[in-house]
Amino acid sequence: MHKDESADEGRSLLSNRTAEVVVALLLLGVCTIVIFDSTRLGFHWREGEGPAPGYFPFYIAVVLGISSLINLLSALRGVGGGETFVAMRPFGRVLAVLIPSIVFVGLIQYIGIYLAAATFILLFMVVIGRENPLKALAIGVAVPLALFFMFEKWFLVPLPKGPVEAWLGF
């Protein structure tokens, strides 16, 4: 993951400093949630139970909070902050795989994992990978089919299936 900051990657979308600050704030958020629940659970010694359920998470959250504060401050003071976290074009490429993946996972719930996988592999290879459509079709059919036989037939592990599989009697 070398940071590629050459001119052809487009303008900077987000500086490292901003990213650092956002992550530190998110971690502080996690810390608040954990401390909130730990106080409900109790974090002292309890007769017959030993250290209460919130004991361990509480102190973990305290350490998390302190480290995140230090990380936040050093980010605000600008240690290594000038660099680009992500530029336009690389970000576009990341989204090009992330968004289809989200759609793929969303589709699983409606059409089952096998059809969703076939569609995802086919479209990904053709649209993003610019591969030969025939090759894409072959792989898009072969992989889900192999998975189907491996999981449903061989290992007997049922995976999510949709209306088409139901229609075929599975």
Next chain:
Amino acid sequence: MVYQTCRDESQSTLKVPGTIIPTAARRETTGRYTVDEITSLIGGFKVALSWYNLALMMVGILLGVIIGVLPGLGGANGVAILLPLTFTMPPTSAIIMLSCIYWGALFGGAITSILFNIPGEPWSVATTFDGHPMAQKGRADEALTAAFTSSFVGALIAVMLITFLAPLVAKFALQFGPAEFFSVYFLTFASFVGMGKGSPFKVLASMCLGFALGSVGLDKVTGTLRMTFGHDELLVGFDFLIAVIGLFGIGEILSSMESGLKFSGSHAKIRLDAVLQTWKKLLSYWITSIRSCVIGCWMGITPGGATPASFMSYGLAKRFSKSGDNFGKGEIEGVVAPETAAHAAGTSALLPMLTLGIPGSPTAAVLLGGLMIWGLQPGPMLFVEQKDFVWGLIASMYLGNIAGLLVVLTCVPLFAAILRVPFSIIAPVILVICAVGAYTVHNSMFDVWMMLVFGVIGYIFQKLGYPLPPLVLAIVLGDKAEEAFRQAMLGSQGNVSIFWSNWLVGSIMTLGVVLLFWPLVTWLGQKRKSRSGNLAAASAGAAAVDRDK
């Protein structure tokens, strides 16, 4: 001691394991024991070496490799799924096939870790740290050979331990109570502190996030729900595998996409002599191998398991290696250490199962269930009542590992060639397999979504220099460490001195504390010496100290 009972039947009645035979008596008769064990082992080989059993062995290894490669479908699942197939076989054949599936899965776990940064099993995580960078540099064949060979060495040493020291060793496992378990986990964490080059506060934040995620779900010590806020999906907590598939697998795909549409290792040469070339290099890492074997056997027996073993072994190798600074960038020693330890632990985990009836790993637990179905009662009496079975199994451990090594080594060029497939094909296929893996862990779509979330976290953390290994380690071992700590505290009524109450727990804890402060010590030492103006001598001295340790 269990095995001794069967040879002592004539002299005395069967007695408690662990209390029989005073040390002096044992020493007198040691010679005879070894001869007995070799005779029994030869008998075992005769059982295992039928054509039928050899065929089952090969089938088992191949199935195991497939199971190990598919993330989510681990060795334990694989054995559980295939268990019913074996009910119609004779018990010895059945256990031979099942244990070969187990070896196969152990070998297979390394393949995806190295090629795609996706550990199929918890104990393969540490293999990704250096294995995957090696693959990216076009040295996948070397990394794979190193991983398979180290696994084999680890397993072989562990089997020899089982063959000759089963009695002594089983007794050792009994000494492990909550305090001892905590000390082991503590040592694992301690050996991992100071691993990264970056900000120590980022290491801490990362590790604590892992602990926090690990504490979600039911608290086993008091039976209360934590951090679930009324959501049923969170009841079971964040499974380690989901986190790992996301953080490493998906995160890696996002990172690769960012830097353009190809793996940097796509020019991987396919060298047919890669195996021999790598073997030559491996010889010089014998110290690491021995250390890793010791850690692995110890962890498998106690039963701390293969996961802490692989992490601890990696941490210590980095600490004590001459090239420790290069760990994480594709150092072959960083593959040798975790693989040797994981395999040694995975194999020796079968020992407490056979002799005590306690499984040292989830797979061992499933095998234990199998034993019951075949009408065998695991436990101290198995070595006495079912000699054929036990020695057949032990012989199959030797044969299965040799067969496994041959199979996977032949396939090294094939595996390495997978990296030559263009990213635009491999990326969607990996994503699909990751989704399947995430789903199979709990049969839940929620996990598949979480995998994507972890993927984004992994991508961002990596870019900002938050190290992922401490996070994963904390998710894997955090709740176990907490449980052991609280059990120990309950037992001692809050008295911390329980962690130094006997030589065993005391020495592990002390070692942990030393390791925890080791970075500080070396740092101070170097500072003092550099002030005296003799830099070269200082680093040489530090290196010497490192080797001595």
Next chain:
Amino acid sequence: MVRALQSTARAGIGVAMIAAGAALLPAAAQAWEPTKPVQFIIPAGTGGGADQMARFIQGVVAKNNLMKQPIITVNKGGGAGAEGFLEVKKASGDAHTIIITLSNLFTTPLGTGVPFSWKDLTPVAMLALDQFVLWVPADTPYKTAKEYIDAVKAGDDKSFKMGGTGSKQEDQIITVALEKLTAPKKFTYVPYGGGGTVATQLVGKHVNSSVNNPIEAVSQWKAGALRPLCIFDSKRSIYTAKVTATMAWSDIPTCKESGVNTEYQMLRGIFMAPGVKPDQVAFYVDLFKKVMATADWKTFMEQGAFNQTFMSGDQYKTWVAAADKLHYDLMKEAGFLAPGK
């Protein structure tokens, strides 16, 4: 939701196919049969008593060809079994999912407040009742339960450690019941992940006693590492074959005989998803009857000293309802109920 719909759809097709078949073959009219692999959920981790039994059943069914479709066992022990029970609760109408239960069917919802109860499931059959035995390491001086209880009473408060599986579950409930006899002294109850671990921890003397199920501790007993003090049942075990050189299961006195008036047994039973049809339940009742008729099952029962009681239908339902009430009372008394229960 979608999955529930899907499975309903699948079950629907299954029923339709059966209906079509039934039209052709009137003789087989009542016989529903699984049309795909049956998922057998274990609401506990691998290696425990429930896990052993479920895998054993899976094996017996496969070995004797009792069913055309295979059984697939799945461990869903997260959240003290809540993971497994919630899954079955959600799989309404799905006749291809069955679950083996242990006491966590009652204790988990009461202790954690997770929303499910046995009323959300369809009772199928009781397979057996699992016994509990009070165990101590063999080289401790206690020969009877009374001696041990007296020693606890005489010792410092909380100086005796009782190891058990899980928290606020059956082992701890029994421990609390024993504390009535040791009052004002209490045990320190140390919860572990599984019964096998507890037995080993007891052999290693990290705890002073345990209330392991027979099957979890039998191999240690055989090897002479553990000693049974008493069995928490109203009468002695029926198995008279010698387990060790000198003792059989039937030689273990009941706790009542030893002056410790505590009884507890654990359900090993089968439930299905809600909303399944009577003929589907009947199929499984019949299947388990066949399993129980095998010689393997009898050996297994003896090995684990199970109390062999078979129940199905209304009798089983009544038993479960009574057991639920009992657990509620016991847990209320022990102070284990989750807030709002």
